Amino acid sequence: MSDNLSNLFSMPNGHAVDIKSLDRLNISQFQETVMNGIGQGLRISAMFAHPVSSDGLRIWAILTHDRQSLVVPVYTDLKTRCYPSLTPQCPQVQGFEREMFEQWALRPEGHPWLKPLRFHDAYGNTGLSKSCQSPVMGVTDFFRVAGEDVHEVAVGPVHAGIIEPGHFRFQCHGETVLHLEIALGYQHRGVERHLIGGPNSRTIHYMETLAGDTTIGHATSYCQAIESLSGARPSLRALALRGVALELERIANHVGDLGALSGDVGFLPTMSYCGRIRGDVLNISALICGNRFGRGLICPGGVAFDMDGQRASELRRRLDDVEADLNSAIDLLWKTSSVMARFEGTGALSRDLCDQSGLVGPVARASGIERDIRQDFPLGIFQYTQIPICTGDSGDVFARAYVRWLEIQRSIMFIREQIGTLPDGNSVQPAADLLSDHLTVSLTEGWRGEICHVALTDDQGRFRHYKIVDPSFHNWIGLAMALRGQQISDFPLCNKSFNLSYCGHDL
Amino acid sequence: MICERGLEVGGQRSDFEDSDKKGDESMLDVLLARIQQKHRTISYPKAPAPKLPDRYVGLPVIRQENCLPGCRLCTDVCPTHAIFRDPNLRLDLGRCILCRKCEKSCLKGCIQFGSDYRMSVRRREHLYMDGQAIQLAESLDAAGKRLFGRSLKLREVCAGGCNACEADINVLGTVGWDLGRFGIQFVASPRHADGLLITGPVTVNMKEALLKTYAATPSPKLVIVAGACAISGGIYAGHEMVCDGATGLLPVDLFIPGCPPHPVTILDGLLRLLGRIR
Numbered sequence: 001m002s003d004n005l006s007n008l009f010s011m012p013n014g015h016a017v018d019i020k021s022l023d024r025l026n027i028s029q030f031q032e033t034v035m036n037g038i039g040q041g042l043r044i045s046a047m048f049a050h051p052v053s054s055d056g057l058r059i060w061a062i063l064t065h066d067r068q069s070l071v072v073p074v075y076t077d078l079k080t081r082c083y084p085s086l087t088p089q090c091p092q093v094q095g096f097e098r099e100m101f102e103q104w105a106l107r108p109e110g111h112p113w114l115k116p117l118r119f120h121d122a123y124g125n126t127g128l129s130k131s132c133q134s135p136v137m138g139v140t141d142f143f144r145v146a147g148e149d150v151h152e153v154a155v156g157p158v159h160a161g162i163i164e165p166g167h168f169r170f171q172c173h174g175e176t177v178l179h180l181e182i183a184l185g186y187q188h189r190g191v192e193r194h195l196i197g198g199p200n201s202r203t204i205h206y207m208e209t210l211a212g213d214t215t216i217g218h219a220t221s222y223c224q225a226i227e228s229l230s231g232a233r234p235s236l237r238a239l240a241l242r243g244v245a246l247e248l249e250r251i252a253n254h255v256g257d258l259g260a261l262s263g264d265v266g267f268l269p270t271m272s273y274c275g276r277i278r279g280d281v282l283n284i285s286a287l288i289c290g291n292r293f294g295r296g297l298i299c300p301g302g303v304a305f306d307m308d309g310q311r312a313s314e315l316r317r318r319l320d321d322v323e324a325d326l327n328s329a330i331d332l333l334w335k336t337s338s339v340m341a342r343f344e345g346t347g348a349l350s351r352d353l354c355d356q357s358g359l360v361g362p363v364a365r366a367s368g369i370e371r372d373i374r375q376d377f378p379l380g381i382f383q384y385t386q387i388p389i390c391t392g393d394s395g396d397v398f399a400r401a402y403v404r405w406l407e408i409q410r411s412i413m414f415i416r417e418q419i420g421t422l423p424d425g426n427s428v429q430p431a432a433d434l435l436s437d438h439l440t441v442s443l444t445e446g447w448r449g450e451i452c453h454v455a456l457t458d459d460q461g462r463f464r465h466y467k468i469v470d471p472s473f474h475n476w477i478g479l480a481m482a483l484r485g486q487q488i489s490d491f492p493l494c495n496k497s498f499n500l501s502y503c504g505h506d507l
Numbered sequence: 508m509i510c511e512r513g514l515e516v517g518g519q520r521s522d523f524e525d526s527d528k529k530g531d532e533s534m535l536d537v538l539l540a541r542i543q544q545k546h547r548t549i550s551y552p553k554a555p556a557p558k559l560p561d562r563y564v565g566l567p568v569i570r571q572e573n574c575l576p577g578c579r580l581c582t583d584v585c586p587t588h589a590i591f592r593d594p595n596l597r598l599d600l601g602r603c604i605l606c607r608k609c610e611k612s613c614l615k616g617c618i619q620f621g622s623d624y625r626m627s628v629r630r631r632e633h634l635y636m637d638g639q640a641i642q643l644a645e646s647l648d649a650a651g652k653r654l655f656g657r658s659l660k661l662r663e664v665c666a667g668g669c670n671a672c673e674a675d676i677n678v679l680g681t682v683g684w685d686l687g688r689f690g691i692q693f694v695a696s697p698r699h700a701d702g703l704l705i706t707g708p709v710t711v712n713m714k715e716a717l718l719k720t721y722a723a724t725p726s727p728k729l730v731i732v733a734g735a736c737a738i739s740g741g742i743y744a745g746h747e748m749v750c751d752g753a754t755g756l757l758p759v760d761l762f763i764p765g766c767p768p769h770p771v772t773i774l775d776g777l778l779r780l781l782g783r784i785r
Contacts, residue, residue: 325544
């Protein structure tokens with residue numbers, strides 16, 4: 001790193017640092033550091049505020065350097081409730097600045113899109129009267145296009161399918177979408193506030209249900225954070241089993257989405273097959289731990305269930321069946337011109353836009369960005385084995401679908417390899433107390449992309465603050481941008497190619 | 508161009524068969540895939556339910572007789588206060604997330620989670636377990652069965668659900684379970700529905716939408732709640748931003764516990780409600 005960044009403290013993924021050893025920057029140094037980092041290709045994995053005194057707030061930015069596998073935590077303390085917004089120069093912070101504004105009435109001056117993110121009351125005393133604070137769910141100043149023949153379409157929060165709630169507001173000219181605005185917050189359960197003071201008996205269950213389809217991803221991030229704060233070192237065997245569970249989660253969700261994409265273009269064979277095969281993959285997770293979503297499997301210090309030889313061979317047998325069924329089901333997609341005609345060129349995102357917006361996961365990879373925590377910030381089993389990264393370049397529905405199909409195949413190979421060579425070791429190592437006054441950053445490549453957990457402990461070793469950034473938090477803006485200039489009838493298809501989490505965003 | 512480790516691995520349009528010219532072959536591929544995929548719809552309920560994994564966590568059984576007076580090991584570890592004394596040991600299946608912490612903490616084996624997937628009941632109080640057999644859901648009365656017994660259209664409302672309950676409800680619509688063969692279908696509008704299936708702890712931000720959806724459903728109508736969250740708030744019970752489930756907001760006709768309930772638990776509940784199994 002060059003410029004002032006080289007003087008800053010940096011650390012690998014899953015490490016803890018004494019907060020007192022970090023330099024406090026003033027707001028202009030802080031913002032300069034962030035912008036310097038962005039200029040050098042770093043990303044913002046998390047940005048959040050928490051109170052440090054009766055009237056002061058501390059703002060953290062967690063910068064990540066993909067090429068050097070380094071995490072750079074920087075902070076500043078603010079006595080005032082406003083600062084100059086970075087969003088106009090750095091669009092990827094738009095969500096974070098809105099979040100801090102909503103939570104702490106911390107106003108980013110000059111933010112072009114300062115609207116509620118989750119529609120809840122501000123935390124603590126903001127100095128505003130109650131009536132100014134309380135937002136009404138879904139009532140906001142939606143962007144509108146005026147003019148002859150322009151019309152507006154509103155969808156949600158209750159959708160036609162069995163999916164989570166959110167509100168979509170389309171500005172259309174005929175069939176063409178000029179602009180899509182997505183209003184979320186319906187799923188807000190107030191998780192982060194209830195993590196403060198933990199860990200306690202509910203903590204792991206919160207993690208497992210932040211986004212229920214990413215139980216393993218979030219639980220892994222959490223446990224890595226706990227382990228870095230307590231010095232617990234899970235055995236290689238436990239790490240391998242975590243990796244197997246993480247990749248099973250990826251396969252199950254990718255398969256389900258490929259089936260749903262197929263259904264959205266009216267190609268029923270692959271839809272029907274994938275719906276069932278997804279269930280078979282979930283049942284492999286249940287073979288390991290009894291639960292189809294992997295509940296109860298990941299625990300601080302390792303995994304709660306071991307794998308005996310008989311179970312391993314049953315797992316391999318089922319994985320072979322899944323692979324054979326998938327090859328026949330998915331291959332149909334690429335061979336059917338009516339499917340390809342709908343997939344290709346639909347909802348394309350440019351690489352530049354993905355970079356500027358800080359998009360992650362298969363969405364970014366489909367636009368040609370080689371970004372994957374398993375390669376860039378390897379932790380756990382991924383320190384000892386590699387999964388090739390798959391990228392596309394067209395950034396459309398086809399690329400997102402095809403990248404996912406390649407990821408499924410690589411994950412199957414990975415699982416087979418791991419199960420065939422499971423190291424010895426205890427499944428779980430006891431965890432000790434957490435270090436006091438430390439900060440840790442734990443990144444995991446969930447099936448939607450980068451999961452970032454940041455834990456800060458107080459002088460008692462309890463959580464002073466716990467920040468969760470689901471990949472959906474970065475990627476929802478990508479969906480909105482992908483719809484520009486598209487036919488409104490392609491919305492379900494685009495939406496499914498992202499398949500973002502509502503509750504993961506709303507927390 | 509699709510790349511792996513930076514090397515092109517295919518994915519150009521020209522890499523795929525030009526099926527415009529080979530329409531017949533494409534059709535053949537579809538038929539071959541159909542043969543590979545076989546017929547997979549389960550025979551349940553005519554045949555026994557699909558075999559559940561050996562580590563599956565099902566209905567808990569309480570054994571009062573061994574319980575030590577004054578012991579609080581299980582009540583202290585329960586994340587949702589599902590297990591308590593009044594003064595006998597009781598377990599509220601509506602709050603239980605089946606995490607087994609109580610079972611592991613107990614020195615006397617008073618709580619044991621079995622492999623029985625049948626858990627759905629008609630009344631909230633039937634979810635309180637104290638050692639008696641669970642009173643599984645009874646069917647609707649004759650008028651209800653006449654109305655809904657052969658055709659039940661449901662509108663699903665996710666109100667803060669984490670997408671696990673939702674996913675396992677969706678599974679019932681796949682070819683493996685084929686919910687349609689029972690005349691049960693999920694419809695896009697409450698106007699077309701005979702009732703609601705609710706998941707999630709009902710967030711404050713979804714309360715109005717849920718109540719409006721209920722109001723938009725023509726009477727007579729059913730309300731079914733699936734999952735610990737929708738019954739009691741689950742692990743989110745007591746949060747400022749949730750309403751502790753739908754139970755206090757709407758008249759509930761069927762409670763399906765679990766976190767999330769296994770698809771067979773949901774199907775068992777629905778079929779019991781319609782009098783298709785007893």
